[in-house]
Amino acid sequence: xxxxxxxxxxxxxxxxxxxxxxxxxxxxxxxxxxxxxxxxxxxxxxxxxxxxxxxxxxxxxxxxxxxxxxxxxxxxxxxxxxxxxxxxxxxxxxxxxxxxxxxxxxxxxxxxxxxxxxxxxxxxxxxxxxxxxxxxxxxxxxxxxxxxxxxxxxxxxxxxxxxxxxxxxxxxxxxxxxxxxxxxxxxxxxxxxxxxxxxxxxxxxxxxxxxxxxxxxxxxxxxxxxxxxxxxxxxxxxxxxxxxxxxxxxxxxxxxxxxxxxxxxxxxxxxxxxxxxxxxxxxxxxxxxxxxxxxxxxxxxxxxxxxxxxxxxxxxxxxxxxxxxxxxxxxxxxxxxxxxxxxxxxxxxxxxxxxxxxxxxxxxxxxxxxxxxxxxxxxxxxxxxxxxxxxxxxxxxxxxxxxxxxxxxxxxxxxxxxxxxxxxxxxxxxxxxxxxxxxxxxxxxxxxxxxxxxxxxxxxxxxxxxxxxxxxxxxxxxxxxx
Numbered sequence: 001x002x003x004x005x006x007x008x009x010x011x012x013x014x015x016x017x018x019x020x021x022x023x024x025x026x027x028x029x030x031x032x033x034x035x036x037x038x039x040x041x042x043x044x045x046x047x048x049x050x051x052x053x054x055x056x057x058x059x060x061x062x063x064x065x066x067x068x069x070x071x072x073x074x075x076x077x078x079x080x081x082x083x084x085x086x087x088x089x090x091x092x093x094x095x096x097x098x099x100x101x102x103x104x105x106x107x108x109x110x111x112x113x114x115x116x117x118x119x120x121x122x123x124x125x126x127x128x129x130x131x132x133x134x135x136x137x138x139x140x141x142x143x144x145x146x147x148x149x150x151x152x153x154x155x156x157x158x159x160x161x162x163x164x165x166x167x168x169x170x171x172x173x174x175x176x177x178x179x180x181x182x183x184x185x186x187x188x189x190x191x192x193x194x195x196x197x198x199x200x201x202x203x204x205x206x207x208x209x210x211x212x213x214x215x216x217x218x219x220x221x222x223x224x225x226x227x228x229x230x231x232x233x234x235x236x237x238x239x240x241x242x243x244x245x246x247x248x249x250x251x252x253x254x255x256x257x258x259x260x261x262x263x264x265x266x267x268x269x270x271x272x273x274x275x276x277x278x279x280x281x282x283x284x285x286x287x288x289x290x291x292x293x294x295x296x297x298x299x300x301x302x303x304x305x306x307x308x309x310x311x312x313x314x315x316x317x318x319x320x321x322x323x324x325x326x327x328x329x330x331x332x333x334x335x336x337x338x339x340x341x342x343x344x345x346x347x348x349x350x351x352x353x354x355x356x357x358x359x360x361x362x363x364x365x366x367x368x369x370x371x372x373x374x375x376x377x378x379x380x381x382x383x384x385x386x387x388x389x390x391x392x393x394x395x396x397x398x399x400x401x402x403x404x405x406x407x408x409x410x411x412x413x414x415x416x417x418x419x420x421x422x423x424x425x426x427x428x429x430x431x432x433x434x435x436x437x438x439x440x441x442x443x444x445x446x447x448x449x450x451x452x453x454x455x456x457x458x459x460x461x462x463x464x465x466x467x468x469x470x471x472x473x474x475x476x477x478x479x480x481x482x
Contacts, residue, residue, distance in 0.1 A: 001305060002302035002303040002327045002328060030135075031193070031195040031231070032192065033196075034196050034236070035053075036050070036199065036236070037049060037198075038166070038198075038199070039200075039201040039202075040160065040200070044145075045146045046143055046146060047143070048142075048144075049165075050142075052138070053137065053169065054137045055138075057135070059132060062132075063126065065124055066136075067123050068121065068140070068169055069120060069179075069189075069191075070101045071120070071153070071189075072145075074118070074182030075099035075149070075154070080181070081181040081184065083149070083153075091150050092148075093150055097148050100144075100145050101143070101145070101167075102143050103122055103141070103167070106124055106140050108136070109125055111124075111125045117179070120180075120182060142166070142167060146160065156298040158261045158298055159239050159243075160239065160240040160241070161311065163306060164189070165237070166236075169191065171190040171191050171452060183405045185405065185413050190339075191235055192339070192452065193233060193234055194232075195230070195232070195233075196211070196229065199228075200225070204222065204224065206224070207240070207246075207259070208240050209241075209257070209309065210236070210309065211235075211306055213291050215227050230289065233336070234307050234339055235307060236306070236307070238309070239295045239311065241259070241261060241297075243262075246258065246260075247260075247266060249271075249274045251274050251287075252287075253290070254291060256273055257293055258294045259293060259294070259295045260295075260296040264314070272325050273326070273329050276329045276360050279359075280329065280333055283359070283438055283441070284438075285333075285445045290308075291308055292308050293309040293310070294309075305335055307337075310329065319368070323357070323361075327357045328353075331349065331353045333352075333353075333356065334352040334356065337449050338444065338445055338449055338453055340452060341454075344403045345454075346404050347424075347476075348458060350417050350418055351421025352441070355422055355426070358374045358375070358422065379482065381414075382482055397478065398478035399476065400420060400478070401476050420482070424472065427471060428471060431468055432466040436466050440461040440462045440465050440466075443461045443464070444457065444461040459472055
């Protein structure tokens with residue numbers, strides 16, 4: 001997600017490009033599969049859906065239950081962790097109101113319950129133990145009530161944002177399923193890749209921008225039913241609108257489409273998206289998906305990433321929208337294809353996305369952003385944060401190893417997770433040199449594509465080519481003075 005934007009001057013600094021590499025999905029077991037059918041009720045502003053999920057036990061453990069995230073429950077009135085503060089007028093454009101996600105039934109199980117720290121987890125008890133390499137299928141019927149809110153999930157004046165619109169399996173770790181409340185700071189999402197087959201039933205007049213490739217479409221008197229597929233995706237998102245206009249370009253057989261409303265002319269944003277897709281593919285490894293939707297929609301942040309779909313705040317100026325488009329495109333590598341724990345290690349994907357954005361702009365000077373300018377802005381902002389926090393609290397916590405709910409707020413989060421991470425990767429690049437630095441990132445991508453990478457996996461790739469573990473440790477633990 002892009003929290004802030006930069007206004008910077010022009011210069012040209014070259015970066016090295018590496019040969020193309022492609023990531024391949026594992027062949028030991030079939031992919032997990034989501035078959036989702038969701039109907040949008042315009043009058044009630046709700047989504048009625050079924051999610052049939054097939055799970056393959058790749059763990060070494062016998063499992064007696066599955067746990068799913070119910071992100072939509074963060075929008076309910078009594079939620080402990082709300083998506084936005086009640087005073088956030090950018091989010092609540094017509095006053096604070098609420099939504100929620102209710103589970104109607106779960107088939108193919110022994111029992112189920114909604115639980116978690118904030119009613120954010122659906123726990124499904126299996127009918128019988130699921131041993132390693134065995135599979136099971138459950139079908140969840142649910143209703144998602146949508147708040148009027150400029151956010152990942154909600155009804156805006158221009159569109160209907162459907163990020164995190166269905167129950168999604170919690171990622172599994174050695175401690176079990178990772179259960180995370182919906183913190184308003186950062187991106188509280190950790191999920192594994194799966195294959196998606198999604199059918200959306202919409203009223204007449206609506207256009208859907210989605211993560212998937214359209215494979216079937218049926219128009220009837222009362223609406224349109226469209227089916228989409230997507231493989232090896234960490235999640236699936238959609239944005240609906242009656243007013244969408246589109247622009248499309250192709251990149252290596254991938255259809256890149258910008259969806260927008262009103263009088264906006266997003267050709268420059270489309271160009272930047274296509275050029276950054278080409279650049280990142282040459283630098284790190286090939287983009288894996290057949291489409292990419294870039295959607296201008298009201299948000300309370302600058303942008304938001306999903307596999308094969310990025311949201312850009314429609315209120316941004318062209319300059320800021322271009323920067324955000326590239327940052328969110330970088331997240332296709334550092335979040336969508338190579339996953340990580342965004343809750344405990346937010347720097348890992350946000351820092352790499354921000355530094356990849358810098359690398360793009362330094363080699364594409366026509367857009368007006370420079371390496372020097374981006375770094376200078378980050379240093380200025382970080383030092384201002386450090387000074388303010390020293391004055392208010394008597395000290396500044398500059399560690400980067402905190403979970404997103406351990407930051408004091410957005411201001412601290414932005415300066416540590418975005419700005420300090422950017423400066424850390426600049427120091428690593430300076431120490432290693434361009435060739436080794438970008439080679440390490442290409443190797444990291446190749447070895448961790450479609451998986452969840454730990455910080456140690458990233459650091460190890462740098463260390464294979466140059467010893468920077470101590471340097472990175474100094475940044476992460478707050479020992480480096482900037």
